[in-house]
Amino acid sequence: MIQAEGVCKSFDKKEVLSDINAVFEPGKVNMIIGKSGSGKTVLLKSLIGLHTIDAGRILYDNRDITVMNSNQLKEIRKELGVVFQGGALFDSLTVLENVKFPLNLFSAMSEKEKIERAIFCLKRVNLENVENLYPAEISGGMKKRVAIARAIVLQPKYLFCDEPNSGLDPLTSIVIDNLLSEITHEYNMTTVINTHDMNSVFEIGEKVLFIHEGHKEWEGTNENIMYSDNKALNEFLFSSKLNKMVREKLRRKC
Numbered sequence: 001m002i003q004a005e006g007v008c009k010s011f012d013k014k015e016v017l018s019d020i021n022a023v024f025e026p027g028k029v030n031m032i033i034g035k036s037g038s039g040k041t042v043l044l045k046s047l048i049g050l051h052t053i054d055a056g057r058i059l060y061d062n063r064d065i066t067v068m069n070s071n072q073l074k075e076i077r078k079e080l081g082v083v084f085q086g087g088a089l090f091d092s093l094t095v096l097e098n099v100k101f102p103l104n105l106f107s108a109m110s111e112k113e114k115i116e117r118a119i120f121c122l123k124r125v126n127l128e129n130v131e132n133l134y135p136a137e138i139s140g141g142m143k144k145r146v147a148i149a150r151a152i153v154l155q156p157k158y159l160f161c162d163e164p165n166s167g168l169d170p171l172t173s174i175v176i177d178n179l180l181s182e183i184t185h186e187y188n189m190t191t192v193i194n195t196h197d198m199n200s201v202f203e204i205g206e207k208v209l210f211i212h213e214g215h216k217e218w219e220g221t222n223e224n225i226m227y228s229d230n231k232a233l234n235e236f237l238f239s240s241k242l243n244k245m246v247r248e249k250l251r252r253k254c
Helices: 040-047 070-077 095-106 111-124 140-152 170-187 198-204 231-237 244-253
Strands: 002-011 014-024 028-033 055-060 080-083 158-162 190-194 207-212 215-220
Touching: 002 040, 014 040, 014 207, 014 215, 028 040, 028 170, 028 198, 040 158, 040 190, 080 140, 095 111, 095 140, 111 140, 140 158, 140 170, 158 170, 170 190, 170 198, 207 231, 215 231
Parallel strands: 028 190, 028 207, 080 158, 158 190
Antiparallel strands: 002 014, 002 055, 207 215
């Protein structure tokens, strides 16, 4: 479980996050949603320690990362898997080398064990016989699956994904959503996904946090989100930018 308690963050005296309190539950797909500029990406980066917060605490199973030294943070990071927007694969490394990369940093495995573990993770995301290819030689959806394989190679307790469906077609997005949901439940991970994709929210989002102008405006499940009386959330859900399919799904459920 991950807890954010009173989290505040400012840049150049501009407050981006204000008193955020939230719980991200293990064995569930936890989603952070909100408009561009709402602060959700800053929150995600704060949760994984890429931003130092100005106030509050961030707890990983009651371990406060905001007071940890560099060695303690390194130990925590062994328990984290991160899928960055766009995949963030190393272009100069093969698929296998990309997936092995965290093992080179954090494990004491032999080279044979690293290769076996990396290939196992590639198979888990339904990729076979691609280990010797380079990122430029595979599709966008395959790149995302390689990034997921790399993120789970250390068997993390916590998985973070920043816009995992960004740039993907609808069918490939469904594949990625299903994969993230499957591995979350299979490994009982605390999965936190930052997304604009409301199709993903309604299909796999078990816990949803809505951020608006740096504040937590709403928190609940994808089952009760359409019954919210929060004005900002309803405006976000029914905005013209949302997929027509999502709006229709909301109307049917209401």
